[in-house]
Amino acid sequence: MFFHIVLERNMQLHPRHFGPHLRDKLVSKLMKDVEGTCSGRHGFVVAITGVEEIGKGLIREGTGFVTFPVKYQCVVFRPFKGEILEAVVTMVNKMGFFAEAGPVQIFVSNHLIPDDMEFQSGDMPNYTTSDGSVKIQKDSEVRLKIIGTRVDATEIFCIGTIKDDFLGVINDPGAAS
Amino acid sequence: MSFEPFNRLVRLAARAFYDDITMKGENQPKTGRGDNRGIAVVVLDALTKRQWVREEDLAKSLRLHSKQLRRTLRFFEEEKLITRDHRKESAKGAKIYSAAAAAAIDGQVVKEGDEKIKMHTHSYCCLDYAQIFDVVRYRMHRMKKKLKDELDSRNTIQQYICPNCGRRYSAFDALQLISYTDEYFHCENCNGELVAESDKLAAEEMGDGDDNARKRRREKLKDMLQKLEEQLKPLAQQLARVKDLPVPEFGTLQAWEAKLSAVARANGDANGGDPTKSSQGQGYGGTPMPFLGETSVEVALSGVEVKEEDTETDTKTTPMKVLPPWMIKQGMNLTKEQRGEVKPVPKIDQSSEPVDDKKPKDIKEDDEKNIQDEYLKAYYEALVKRQKEQEEAARRIEQQQEENRTSTSDQFTASVSERRVGMKFKREENENDDVEWEEGPPPSVNTGETFYKLADLNVEADAVADDEDDIDWEEG
Known part of the structure; x- marks a missing residue:
C-alpha cells in the first residue's frame, strides 16, 4: 500500500556546499540518500514530493560538517499481510517462484501454487497446468496475495500465494510473443 | 462457591493435556518403577484444593518426593499454570505461613520448626486461575x-x-x-x-x-x-461457563498472608495477636473458611443485589413502564407516560422545546403528526360544516333579497349588490375562520414554526387529559 507521509531526517552537509545554493544541495542530497531506501517501519521510500522545513544547522565539532534537521514529504510503499499485489516473476524453480512488485521481493512456494499446476524443468522452468493453458515462467505477470511479511530494519521480504480465487497469471509473455 | 468452576476447569485441563506427561530428569533411565505418568494430574488436583501452599507440605501430603514434586511444579510454572514464590525465611517466618496455611487448608498441625534462627529458602506455589484460563484457551486455539x-x-x-x-x-x-x-x-x-x-x-x-x-x-x-x-468439548464448555465469572485471585504470597491474618484478627479471636493460636480451630469442617468471606464474588453479588433492589424501587415509584420508542406504533392506545413524555411543560419558547424531551425526535414528530392529522381532520370537518351553513345562509339571504328587491332594478346590478352583500356577510361570519386558516394550513405548506405551535397546543391539551387518566390508572 502506498502512503504519503512526512518524515524527518538529519542531513549532514559538507562545508564545501555552503554558499548560495545550499538549500538546493541539501534537497538533492536528501533525494539521493533517501529515495529507494527501505525502512522497516515505513516501507520503501518511493519518491520525495516536497521539503517542508529545514531547521537550523548545527556545526559538528572537529569535522566542520553541518547537521540540518529536514522534514520532507514522501511517498512510501509498504506491503501488508493480506494485500493483493501484481508482480512480475523473476525466477522459477522447483521450490516455487520469486516475483517482484516494485522494490519488494515476494516468494511463492510450490504448495501455495494451485494443485493443478506442475513444475516443468528445462531451460525455461515454469509451472503449467495439465492442459497447458496457463503457464507461469520468468517475466510472467501474476496477481498474488501476501500472506506473510518479514520486515527487517532495512529490508522487507514477503511470502505470497496464488492459491485463491482470482489470483494467478494476468499476462503471459509467452502467449503474447 | 466461586472456585468450583475454575477448579473443574483445571481438572479437565489436567486430564486433557497433562495426562501422559512424565516428569523425568534426562539423566534418569526410564524404568518401570520410575514411570510417573499421571503425577501431573494428581498434583494439579491437589492444588485445586489448596491456595498458597508450601511445597514441602504439599509433597508430604501427596507422599511424593519433594524433588519429584518440584520438577513437576517447575514444569507447571513453565506452562504458566501456577505461580511460585521463593523466599528465605527463618523458622519464625515459616510459622507465620503455617498459621495462614492452617487457617486456609485443613487445620493440619504443622510441625513447628526448630527454634534456631536459621534461614531456609522455602518455595510456595498456587494456581493462577486467570492465567490458566488464558493458557487453556490459547492452547485450544492453537491446536485448532x-x-x-x-x-x-x-x-x-x-x-x-x-x-x-x-x-x-x-x-x-x-x-x-x-x-x-x-x-x-x-x-x-x-x-x-x-x-x-x-x-x-x-x-x-x-x-x-x-x-x-x-x-x-x-x-x-x-x-x-x-x-x-x-x-x-467438555473443556470448551467449561471455558465458556467460566468466561463471565470473576476469576478468583489469591494475590501474591505476602498479600495473601496479610489478608488471612487480617481476617483471622477480624474474626474476633481473643488471642488474635497470635496467629498460630487463633487459627487452630478453623478448617474445612468447622467454621467456613475465613478468607472466603473476602472473595470478590460475594462482594460483587451483594452489589448486584443492591442494584436490583434499586431498580425494583424505581419501578415501584413509577407505576407504569416507559415503553421503548421502537415499541410504540401508530394506533396504540398509550398514555403520555407510556410514550415517555412524562411532564409536558407548557412551552412558549419553541426553540427550547425539543431539548427537555428525552424521547428520540423522530418518534415525537411521529406523535405530532398523529395529533396534527387528527386535528386537521376535525378542522376540515368543521370547515365543511361551516361552508354548508354558509351556503344555507347565503341562500336564505338571497331569498330575502329576492323578496325585497324591486322589480325595476337591473338584473346585473342586483347580482352585483347581491354578491357584495354576500361577501360582506361571509366575511363577518368567517372572521374566526380566517384566523384559523393562518394558524393551521395543510401540512404540506407548513413551516416548522407553525407546525410546532399547533402540535404544542394540542399536546398540552392532551397531556392534561392524560394526566387525569393516569390518576385513574393508579387508583384502579
Whole structure:
C-alpha cells in the first residue's frame, strides 16, 4: 500500500556546499540518500514530493560538517499481510517462484501454487497446468496475495500465494510473443 | 462457591493435556518403577484444593518426593499454570505461613520448626486461575488453528529443513537459500539440499507428492480436527461457563498472608495477636473458611443485589413502564407516560422545546403528526360544516333579497349588490375562520414554526387529559 507521509531526517552537509545554493544541495542530497531506501517501519521510500522545513544547522565539532534537521514529504510503499499485489516473476524453480512488485521481493512456494499446476524443468522452468493453458515462467505477470511479511530494519521480504480465487497469471509473455 | 468452576476447569485441563506427561530428569533411565505418568494430574488436583501452599507440605501430603514434586511444579510454572514464590525465611517466618496455611487448608498441625534462627529458602506455589484460563484457551486455539491451516494448506508459511544438520528455515529465508547452480534451496551451514517440511502431522506414513497422498492427508486432518472438537468439548464448555465469572485471585504470597491474618484478627479471636493460636480451630469442617468471606464474588453479588433492589424501587415509584420508542406504533392506545413524555411543560419558547424531551425526535414528530392529522381532520370537518351553513345562509339571504328587491332594478346590478352583500356577510361570519386558516394550513405548506405551535397546543391539551387518566390508572 502506498502512503504519503512526512518524515524527518538529519542531513549532514559538507562545508564545501555552503554558499548560495545550499538549500538546493541539501534537497538533492536528501533525494539521493533517501529515495529507494527501505525502512522497516515505513516501507520503501518511493519518491520525495516536497521539503517542508529545514531547521537550523548545527556545526559538528572537529569535522566542520553541518547537521540540518529536514522534514520532507514522501511517498512510501509498504506491503501488508493480506494485500493483493501484481508482480512480475523473476525466477522459477522447483521450490516455487520469486516475483517482484516494485522494490519488494515476494516468494511463492510450490504448495501455495494451485494443485493443478506442475513444475516443468528445462531451460525455461515454469509451472503449467495439465492442459497447458496457463503457464507461469520468468517475466510472467501474476496477481498474488501476501500472506506473510518479514520486515527487517532495512529490508522487507514477503511470502505470497496464488492459491485463491482470482489470483494467478494476468499476462503471459509467452502467449503474447 | 466461586472456585468450583475454575477448579473443574483445571481438572479437565489436567486430564486433557497433562495426562501422559512424565516428569523425568534426562539423566534418569526410564524404568518401570520410575514411570510417573499421571503425577501431573494428581498434583494439579491437589492444588485445586489448596491456595498458597508450601511445597514441602504439599509433597508430604501427596507422599511424593519433594524433588519429584518440584520438577513437576517447575514444569507447571513453565506452562504458566501456577505461580511460585521463593523466599528465605527463618523458622519464625515459616510459622507465620503455617498459621495462614492452617487457617486456609485443613487445620493440619504443622510441625513447628526448630527454634534456631536459621534461614531456609522455602518455595510456595498456587494456581493462577486467570492465567490458566488464558493458557487453556490459547492452547485450544492453537491446536485448532494448526489443524485448520494445514487442512486448507492456505496461509501457511512453508518450512524447510536440512536433512544433514537438522537446521530449519522458513519461506522467509528463501532469498538467501537459493543457489544458482540448481533449483533447490541449500543449507547455509552445510550446503545440503533442503527439503520442504511437509505437514508432518499426517505425512509420516505416506510419501507425499502424489495426489492420492494429499487427498488422504486431508481426510486424516479432517478426522483429527473432528476428534479434537469432540474430545475437548467438555473443556470448551467449561471455558465458556467460566468466561463471565470473576476469576478468583489469591494475590501474591505476602498479600495473601496479610489478608488471612487480617481476617483471622477480624474474626474476633481473643488471642488474635497470635496467629498460630487463633487459627487452630478453623478448617474445612468447622467454621467456613475465613478468607472466603473476602472473595470478590460475594462482594460483587451483594452489589448486584443492591442494584436490583434499586431498580425494583424505581419501578415501584413509577407505576407504569416507559415503553421503548421502537415499541410504540401508530394506533396504540398509550398514555403520555407510556410514550415517555412524562411532564409536558407548557412551552412558549419553541426553540427550547425539543431539548427537555428525552424521547428520540423522530418518534415525537411521529406523535405530532398523529395529533396534527387528527386535528386537521376535525378542522376540515368543521370547515365543511361551516361552508354548508354558509351556503344555507347565503341562500336564505338571497331569498330575502329576492323578496325585497324591486322589480325595476337591473338584473346585473342586483347580482352585483347581491354578491357584495354576500361577501360582506361571509366575511363577518368567517372572521374566526380566517384566523384559523393562518394558524393551521395543510401540512404540506407548513413551516416548522407553525407546525410546532399547533402540535404544542394540542399536546398540552392532551397531556392534561392524560394526566387525569393516569390518576385513574393508579387508583384502579
